[in-house]
Amino acid sequence: MADTVLSSAPRTAPRSPLARYAGRLAAATRGSRGQVRLAELPFLAQIDVRLDAKGAAADGVGLALGAPLALEPNTVVRAGAARVLWLGPDEWLVVGPAGSGRDLEHRIGAGGGEGHVSVTDVSAQRTTLLVSGPRARDLLAHGCALDLHPYAFGAGRCAQTTLARTQVVLVARDDPGAGFWVLVRSSFAGYLTEWLLDAATEYG
Structure with a gap:
């Protein structure tokens, strides 16, 4: 009978796709003098x-979440946390929140x-960048074709773009x-972060 060996090695903590950018994101935030804030919201x-x-399932899911599903295109509904x-x-x-999946x-x-x-x-597919501050819309507008004016894309709006x-x-x-969440696929997160860091130098 073969012996079974249980490994006692500690599990390594998960590493976010942008962990190596944490210092540079913080430096860009400081360098902008409060005009933009960049950070990863991992996991x-x-x-x-x-x-x-x-269908009836939509009502049931809404009850389970504590808020009805958003039915208006490109909108966000708050359901507790x-x-x-x-x-x-x-x-x-x-x-x-992290850990609630x-x-x-x-x-x-x-x-x-x-x-x-x-x-x-699909938590593992994407990570999330937080872009906030008085010039957040201007920063994003450099690379996004959407009209990001608050009248067109105000609080509680979302879009695949x-x-x-x-x-x-x-x-x-x-x-x-609170600014914006930018949900990006993990494989493109580094590229997009480099772009944001470069674009943010305008406000430094």
């Missing part, structure tokens, strides 16, 4: 939800009941002065 839970918005982003007529992205996935699945609901944890030719999900936070 946010991201749950992709697909269902019929007119999570945000529910409208991505399409039958698709939403639920973004929650399993709980959100369970609640959404249970809320959907017997309805046709697809629930997929491109920033510096990189596909992102852009979210205008609903907290005063």
